[in-house]
Amino acid sequence: MENSGADDAIHEVVIVGAGPAGLWAAFQLGLHGVSPLLIDSRATAGGQCAEFYADKPVYDMPGHAVVEAGEIIDRLLRQLDAFSPIFRFDCQITAVAAESEGFRLGLTSGDSLRATRVVLATGLGALAMQNISPLALPQAARNVQGALAVSTATFETQYPGLYAIGDCAAYPGKLPLLASAFHEAALMAFDIKKKRAGDRRVAPEFSSTSSRLKSLFTER
Numbered sequence: 001m002e003n004s005g006a007d008d009a010i011h012e013v014v015i016v017g018a019g020p021a022g023l024w025a026a027f028q029l030g031l032h033g034v035s036p037l038l039i040d041s042r043a044t045a046g047g048q049c050a051e052f053y054a055d056k057p058v059y060d061m062p063g064h065a066v067v068e069a070g071e072i073i074d075r076l077l078r079q080l081d082a083f084s085p086i087f088r089f090d091c092q093i094t095a096v097a098a099e100s101e102g103f104r105l106g107l108t109s110g111d112s113l114r115a116t117r118v119v120l121a122t123g124l125g126a127l128a129m130q131n132i133s134p135l136a137l138p139q140a141a142r143n144v145q146g147a148l149a150v151s152t153a154t155f156e157t158q159y160p161g162l163y164a165i166g167d168c169a170a171y172p173g174k175l176p177l178l179a180s181a182f183h184e185a186a187l188m189a190f191d192i193k194k195k196r197a198g199d200r201r202v203a204p205e206f207s208s209t210s211s212r213l214k215s216l217f218t219e220r
């Protein structure tokens, strides 16, 4: 796991927020061969789970009768390690501006970085906690009571290439739960996979029966 420094590259995908939604989004993108940069204003990953209730028991995590919130984050990080993720901590994004090709993200330091696609996984609770001012976003990205309106098929906002998942995504029936964030991350990553493929048809893959994924994990 790496904490990156100076940055002149154009990143294919930048994920803003390394809470549970951002971590699972990075894993899902990794399955499709995309290596995102993960940025968080906190010093460590985990968002609300780490900050608010790390030692509290969670009873609605699939496959676990009970698991502490901090352990969920540890497990997500261990799973993500397979893709050698690149993190930038203590780094707050202040603005996401559209450019002719992709986006420029402004940092509180005054620096900026560029990305072809941006996934917002900025939560809501953590934003309130850290007193982070609202992100400046392209006008077309419609704000619904502090969250971003998204397509429930792709989790893209109304601005192409700008996605929102987890607590910062708004759609009818949205539940601010970990399970929702994981589902949203999977659909977002599959949409990015389809867009990268252009005209080529892409089919969903089961990890359990995919020889490509089997060799990817056994070769690491």
Ligand SMILES: Cc1cc2nc3c(=O)[nH]c(=O)nc-3n(C[C@H](O)[C@H](O)[C@H](O)COP(=O)(O)OP(=O)(O)OC[C@H]3O[C@@H](n4cnc5c(N)ncnc54)[C@H](O)[C@@H]3O)c2cc1C
Residues within 6 Å of the ligand: 016, 017, 018, 019, 020, 021, 022, 039, 040, 041, 042, 045, 046, 047, 048, 049, 052, 053, 057, 058, 059, 060, 091, 092, 093, 094, 121, 122, 123, 124, 125, 126, 127, 130, 132, 135, 165, 166, 167, 168, 176, 177, 178, 179, 181
């Ligand atoms: C006390 C409590 C108990 C809960 N219990 C449960 C439960 O039992 N089951 C359940 O399913 N859910 C539970 N939840 C809800 C669950 O924790 C949230 O739904 C989940 O954390 C949302 O994940 P997220 O990644 O979208 O956002 P967050 O966890 O909020 O993470 C967002 C991250 O983005 C970073 N960030 C924000 N803005 C910026 C910026 N501009 N630049 C850089 N970084 C930024 C933040 O620092 C943060 O790390 C609970 C929540 C709380 C507060």
